[in-house]
Amino acid sequence: MDFDEYQKEANKTAIYPVLGAKFVYPTLGLADEAGEVVGKIKKVMRDDGGVLTEEKKIEIKKELGDVLWYLAQLSTDLGIKLSEVAKANVEKLASRMERNVLHGSGDNR
Numbered sequence: 074m075d076f077d078e079y080q081k082e083a084n085k086t087a088i089y090p091v092l093g094a095k096f097v098y099p100t101l102g103l104a105d106e107a108g109e110v111v112g113k114i115k116k117v118m119r120d121d122g123g124v125l126t127e128e129k130k131i132e133i134k135k136e137l138g139d140v141l142w143y144l145a146q147l148s149t150d151l152g153i154k155l156s157e158v159a160k161a162n163v164e165k166l167a168s169r170m171e172r173n174v175l176h177g178s179g180d181n182r
Contacts, residue, residue, distance in 0.1 A: 076155035080145040087146050096150040103143035110136045 074082075089098045113133050117125055148155050169175045174182045 076159050079141070080149060080155040083142050083145045084149050086142075087149070089146075096147055099143045099146035099150060103140065103147055106136060106139040106143055110140060 087099075089102075092098055110133060113129065113136060117123060117129055121129070144158075145155050148158055166175070169182065
């Protein structure tokens with residue numbers, strides 16, 4: 074499945090309230106689900122000494138799927154294809170690598 078196909082299929086399940094602008098809800102959901110991924114990783118570090126079991130990987134995989142869903146919905150609501158997001162990101166990273174500025178800070182380095 075490619076990104077655009079995923080985005081189209083995921084959008085079939087996009088039933089959520091419009092709070093101000095339509096993109097607000099998926100933005101909040103994206104932050105929430107990303108936080109859940111972070112929380113699961115934190116608990117692996119705290120409770121399991123950093124040992125990532127298959128069971129924990131499955132739980133994290135589910136949360137990553139939720140992150141992907143909200144990313145797809147936010148992109149849809151902004152009128153951007155998910156494949157365009159992925160392509161632009163790879164191009165940005167390749168440019169930074171070529172210019173030897175992968176490390177550092179600032180969006181436009």
